[in-house]
Amino acid sequence: MADIGLLIIRLVIGLTFVGHGAQKLFGWFGGTGISKTGEWLESIGIKPGGTIWAILAGLFELVGGLLFAAGVFTPIGAGLIVIIMIDAILSVHGRNGYWLTNNGFEYNFVLIAVVVGVAMIGPGEYVLFQNL
Template identity: 30%
Template structure:
């Protein structure tokens, strides 16, 4: 049974935690690796270097959208391909455990589950701009 009194706050906690994670990862690409270094790394993987800049932009915009609750359900879905890309290009070949050299993919998989849960549970409490009913209605469970 879902506690309808506390569920919006659970969605808020999940939303903010996911947003902070995305801002942290974008910050790593901006301040540690630098955007140019990140682009070079993407190129070494056989990806277009410009994709690095798009990835950074999506991580920042998506992280902010999640934290503020600005179309959080949509932001959660939009961010999933970023993590899938990281799994299939870098972390997947390293194995399951994140402690492996080059990191594993289990943390990213858990992160995807969190994003899916956010998309399903909704924008949560204190959302700046909730996902429109026409979109969220497709994500909501139907009762018999």
């Protein structure tokens, strides 16, 4: 049952990050795509090169989510997700305090804890490729 639990956690969180990356990179799932995401990043003070940061954020989310969901190089996937969540805390949510009700970093912090925990435990038995 633990392996099924790890699979559920990896799929839900990993595929959610894949979706977020696709929103930024391709404008899928109601996303804004690279140029609009870059404009937004510059509007919150991430200058210069909002477009480059949008691409990097999208790639970290997409690749990190794929690795995490597949259980392949799980610590690397988790690391990419942690970097994005720390960035979200530092650039957007941290100044609002902890609680999500105030647009705080509560949710980012929970995601960091989950992906680090899974990376430390291991991906479980149900992975795309064994021994990676």
